[in-house]
Amino acid sequence: MSTPPRSAAHPKTGAAAAPPDIVEIERAISRVAHMLTRAKQHDRTVAEAGVPVDRAAVPLLRALADASGPLRPGELAVLLAVEAPHVTRQVQRLERAGYVERVPDPDDGRAQRVRITDAGLEAFERVRAAWRQWMADALAAWSPDEREQLAGLVHRMVDDFLAHSEHLARCESRTAG
Structure with a gap:
């Protein structure tokens, strides 16, 4: 099967075809x-960790766990x-669960910041450990050098x-202004 040259257009849309390597990178990223x-992967990970959090909460907990402060x-x-209302909803849920808390913003008395609690940090670290174990198991046949190379490239x-x-x-801001 031959791949069309870069300048070839898609027969239905007329869009320019991408080089084969870009097509494969896009395909691989989409699969990952x-x-x-x-949801199944998330459910498996949080069940293994014993932490009842939804999928949208994990990135927020990660950001707070990795931050240097609130x-x-x-x-x-x-x-x-994401949009601010999404964060607000997640913070409210995580606050009810005891995983985060709001604290006064030292730079603005009217504002608040969000910080992870000890319970939130413990919960996140359990999820992170379960996820890392899953990855280690999945990549067990890879050499340490291959895993290091993959991490560097990603x-x-x-x-x-x-x-x-x-x-x-x-560029967009220059052309808009």
Whole structure:
């Protein structure tokens, strides 16, 4: 099966075809994203960890666990690339569960920040440990060098994706203003 050259257009949409390596990268990323965001995978991980949190709560707990201190809800929204109301709802749920708490913002007496509680940190670390064990088991046949190479390439890819997105945002703001 031959792959069309880059300049070839899609027969139905007319869109330019991507190079074969980009097609395969996109396909692989889509497969990974789908697999990692499946409810079944999340349910298995939190059951193994013994922590009753929903899928949307885990990235928020991760952001707070990895932060150097309490964060404003807006900062969490930017970190997670979600809308502020989503963060507000998750914070309320996690607060009721005792996993996070709101504290006064030292820079603005009217504002609050969110910080992870000891119970929240313990819960997240249990989820993280279960997830890491799952990955270790899944990649058991890989050599340490292969796993290190994969980690390096994935970090590089994410860094390049973020840098490109920031570049595009700067370009868009210049043309809009």
